[in-house]
Amino acid sequence: MRISLSIGLAAGAGLAFACGLTSTAAADAFPEKDVQYVIPFGPGGESDISARLQQKYFEEITGEQLVVQYMPGGGGAVGWSQLSDMSADGHTIMGSNLPHIILKPMGKEVGFQTDDLDNFYYFHYSPDAILVRQDSPYETLDDLIQAANEAPGAVTLSGSGTYSANDVANTRFQQLADVTTTYIPFKGTGAAVTALLGGQVQAEWGYTTVAANHQDKVRMLAVAAEERHPLFPDVPTFQELGYDMVGGAYRGMAVPEGTPDEAQQKLAEIFQQINETPGFRQEMQELGFVLMDVSLDEMDAFMAEQQRVYEAIAREAGLID
Amino acid sequence: MDMLTYALGALSPDNLGLALLGVAAGIIIGALPGLSATMAVAVLVPVTFGMAPESALIMLGAIYTGAIYGGSYSAILVNTPGTPSAIATTFDGYPMAKRGDGDLAVTLSTIASMVGGMVGVLALLTLAPMLAQVALSFGSVEYFWLAIFGLTLISALSEGSTLKGFMGAGFGLLLSTVGVAVVGGDIRYTLGSQVLLGGIETVSALIGLYCIPVLIDLVATPESHLKVDEEQRGLRLREGLGHAWLGKFNLLRSATVGTGVAILPGAGGSIASLVSYSEARRASREPETFGKGNPQGILATEAANNATVGGGFIPTLVLGIPGTPPDAVILGALMVQGFRTGPELFTTNASITYTFVAGLFLATCLLLPLGLLIGRYAFKSIITIPKALLVPTIAFMTVIGTYAIRNSVSDVIIMLTLGVVGWLLNRYGFRPSPIVLGLILGPIAEQGFVQGFLMGRASGSYATTFFGGPISITIIALSVLSVVYPLIKERRDRHRAHHGGASPQETSS
Numbered sequence: 017m018r019i020s021l022s023i024g025l026a027a028g029a030g031l032a033f034a035c036g037l038t039s040t041a042a043a044d045a046f047p048e049k050d051v052q053y054v055i056p057f058g059p060g061g062e063s064d065i066s067a068r069l070q071q072k073y074f075e076e077i078t079g080e081q082l083v084v085q086y087m088p089g090g091g092g093a094v095g096w097s098q099l100s101d102m103s104a105d106g107h108t109i110m111g112s113n114l115p116h117i118i119l120k121p122m123g124k125e126v127g128f129q130t131d132d133l134d135n136f137y138y139f140h141y142s143p144d145a146i147l148v149r150q151d152s153p154y155e156t157l158d159d160l161i162q163a164a165n166e167a168p169g170a171v172t173l174s175g176s177g178t179y180s181a182n183d184v185a186n187t188r189f190q191q192l193a194d195v196t197t198t199y200i201p202f203k204g205t206g207a208a209v210t211a212l213l214g215g216q217v218q219a220e221w222g223y224t225t226v227a228a229n230h231q232d233k234v235r236m237l238a239v240a241a242e243e244r245h246p247l248f249p250d251v252p253t254f255q256e257l258g259y260d261m262v263g264g265a266y267r268g269m270a271v272p273e274g275t276p277d278e279a280q281q282k283l284a285e286i287f288q289q290i291n292e293t294p295g296f297r298q299e300m301q302e303l304g305f306v307l308m309d310v311s312l313d314e315m316d317a318f319m320a321e322q323q324r325v326y327e328a329i330a331r332e333a334g335l336i337d
Numbered sequence: 338m339d340m341l342t343y344a345l346g347a348l349s350p351d352n353l354g355l356a357l358l359g360v361a362a363g364i365i366i367g368a369l370p371g372l373s374a375t376m377a378v379a380v381l382v383p384v385t386f387g388m389a390p391e392s393a394l395i396m397l398g399a400i401y402t403g404a405i406y407g408g409s410y411s412a413i414l415v416n417t418p419g420t421p422s423a424i425a426t427t428f429d430g431y432p433m434a435k436r437g438d439g440d441l442a443v444t445l446s447t448i449a450s451m452v453g454g455m456v457g458v459l460a461l462l463t464l465a466p467m468l469a470q471v472a473l474s475f476g477s478v479e480y481f482w483l484a485i486f487g488l489t490l491i492s493a494l495s496e497g498s499t500l501k502g503f504m505g506a507g508f509g510l511l512l513s514t515v516g517v518a519v520v521g522g523d524i525r526y527t528l529g530s531q532v533l534l535g536g537i538e539t540v541s542a543l544i545g546l547y548c549i550p551v552l553i554d555l556v557a558t559p560e561s562h563l564k565v566d567e568e569q570r571g572l573r574l575r576e577g578l579g580h581a582w583l584g585k586f587n588l589l590r591s592a593t594v595g596t597g598v599a600i601l602p603g604a605g606g607s608i609a610s611l612v613s614y615s616e617a618r619r620a621s622r623e624p625e626t627f628g629k630g631n632p633q634g635i636l637a638t639e640a641a642n643n644a645t646v647g648g649g650f651i652p653t654l655v656l657g658i659p660g661t662p663p664d665a666v667i668l669g670a671l672m673v674q675g676f677r678t679g680p681e682l683f684t685t686n687a688s689i690t691y692t693f694v695a696g697l698f699l700a701t702c703l704l705l706p707l708g709l710l711i712g713r714y715a716f717k718s719i720i721t722i723p724k725a726l727l728v729p730t731i732a733f734m735t736v737i738g739t740y741a742i743r744n745s746v747s748d749v750i751i752m753l754t755l756g757v758v759g760w761l762l763n764r765y766g767f768r769p770s771p772i773v774l775g776l777i778l779g780p781i782a783e784q785g786f787v788q789g790f791l792m793g794r795a796s797g798s799y800a801t802t803f804f805g806g807p808i809s810i811t812i813i814a815l816s817v818l819s820v821v822y823p824l825i826k827e828r829r830d831r832h833r834a835h836h837g838g839a840s841p842q843e844t845s846s
Binding site for chain 1: 375379382383386473474475476477516517518519520521522524534535536602656657658659662665666669670672673677678743744745746747784788791792794795796797
């Protein structure tokens with residue numbers, strides 16, 4: 017550990033020094049080589065797919081490649097805990113996910129703090145949703161709530177991970193609807209939807225994107241967005257049904273601490289430009305994502321607000337004292 | 338037929354060239370210890386974005402097919418599996434190479450990979466929707482029992498002492514709990530260090546446990562790496578085909594096992610080849626020759642791991658749930674190309690689907706000529722290369738490969754540590770395979786159990802959850818059989834020995 021730390025420090029110091037020398041000259045030439053895009057999850061998930069969609073536009077805009085890599089483990093904690101050891105020259109970026117980066121370090125030591133991540137851009141989110149199979153007896157959210165009322169704990173919902181967006185959504189839903197369900201964590205959204213399709217669980221905490229991917233096999237009971245999703249005009253929001261739930265998984269990107277501001281600014285501009293590309297917008301919307309733009313200037317306010325919201329939810333739900 | 342049109346489309350000169358290139362690149366990447374099939378595919382995905390969708394798919398399938406096969410080269414010739422799928426190929430491959438039959442072993446691996454690959458692709462083409470439903474019927478509890486069944490293979494995989502095999506597996510299980518738990522999010526056995534927070538990554542553990550002891554032994558022993566025969570014996574294709582014909586049932590069984598394991602998301606080529614290896618050994622009339630250079634061992638493992646290529650695409654394409662790690666990467670590429678999984682697979686998406694399947698078929702066929710050619714070259718260069726060059730090259734590749742998996746220096750440290758631990762344990766009769774099996778199956782068993790436990794609590798009956806399903810019961814029965822069978826056999830043999838000497842089939846070859 018001491019070895020890796022000293023190597024990391026030496027490398028970091030070296031790079032910081034090199035950057036200090038070159039940053040003024042290289043500011044407009046950024047990126048000057050391939051950018052490593054580390055996804056702190058395994059391949060095939062939503063973080064991966066949206067990164068793959070960004071990939072080709074990144075190459076079109078910058079002429080450099082965006083190299084997607086995976087550092088899975090611990091629901092993202094593995095990657096985020098190692099971000100600060102990575103080279104801080106702007107050519108290494110990492111996927112950053114809300115509420116994961118706020119909830120993971122809450123109340124326990126997972127190797128990183130929320131503040132350790134220098135988020136430079138948040139580009140989309142997928143609203144929380146409760147999904148059931150097409151042949152499920154639950155036609156509406158009320159059916160599910162009724163079943164949960166009749167036999168507390170008997171309704172099982174799969175989801176991705178512990179202290180994740182899904183876990184929090186379930187906890188919050190239990191409070192709002194005053195029911196008890198059983199939340200079963202799986203390794204990733206893919207495994208959680210498999211459990212639903214295979215009939216292992218009665219429902220799943222997923223996102224609009226999951227419903228978009230498996231349209232023929234699942235239906236949503238309610239969506240935790242402020243408005244109905246354009247792909248699913250018939251599915252009500254939780255608010256319409258009387259439950260004040262708006263939330264989901266927000267995705268963005270962060271750089272290691274110490275990355276020069278110019279590089280961050282430039283990266284934010286590139287990804288904003290990708291977000292504005294019509295082709296990218298269409299591809300993302302067809303997959304069920306909702307695009308958003310949180311630029312570098314707005315990031316601190318955005319994060320502070322999210323921190324406040326999730327801390328309140330976690331406190332309410334008893335996840336922290 | 339539409340299908341034929343698409344298949345012919347796949348055979349255009351351009352695509353044929355890409356397939357050749359893909360298979361060759363895959364073989365070379367797969368052959369290098371530390372560079373896995375997943376990595377080969379992931380690195381090349383962005384390259385394919387510039388291509389026509391059909392060509393991109395053919396290229397990706399070809400790389401994947403080649404890489405899974407290429408892993409057998411280093412397994413056979415150096416005793417270091419090039420990919421996790423090739424672990425079990427070291428068991429008989431390296432002993433064969435050591436006694437001078439490395440060329441034959443490579444030829445056998447080529448034939449078996451082609452046959453296995455064909456079976457997998459045929460299953461994908463004909464039975465995909467049906468088999469995908471089978472994949473869905475495996476839930477948490479079934480995975481838990483499957484992992485338990487996998488652990489019973491230890492008795493078959495531990496040469497010498499079964500007790501040491503179980504101790505090794507226990508060590509592997511313990512290693513698998515290190516890091517942040519998926520269910521519950523607890524942090525376990527990290528000793529407060531950042532290095533262990535990410536847990537022990539299977540592939541890096543594998544590189545450490547298999548490659549480092551080999552490297553230490555290469556340095557520690559003065560004699561040359563492989564025995565070299567003076568005479569040139571060509572490809573030994575006729576001899577290889579002879580073995581393959583003798584082992585035709587073995588090949589078919591292993592390919593079926595490979596396909597079957599691959600349709601279960603999360604299992605993968607390493608488990609497929611280990612299961613088919615132990616089944617081949619169990620079915621053999623001379624199980625004691627396995628692990629000492631039995632050609633049937635190579636046939637079993639290589640048929641199984643290449644069958645996982647086609648098999649893994651069944652849940653990937655039909656359900657959108659990746660069967661193996663490389664499938665996940667390819668699925669991502671497919672989605673970027675505008676492909677959607679589901680019922681449109683053979684209707685709206687038919688052109689993409691059939692071209693992809695045709696491309697896999699093509700790549701599998703190309704394995705034979707390309708494999709024999711590159712294999713021959715690999716064999717020649719490994720026997721002529723001086724040790725002073727071989728050892729540092731492999732050592733370099735193991736470090737680079739381990740680092741590249743998760744871009745993590747921690748993984749390299751863990752790999753080297755486990756390598757030295759593995760070498761020490763080897764000296765005391767603990768083999769790496771049970772440890773690796775424990776490490777791979779540990780998380781499957783743990784998550785399956787905890788999820789099953791939660792489901793059991795929700796349904797009100799733990800017993801019906803864990804023992805209620807027909808699949809669970811079948812796997813439990815197989816596990817019991819797997820444990821009890823050697824005991825029964827031993828008793829029967831002893832009984833026979835008492836009454837009229839050795840049994841006739843024991844002595845026949």
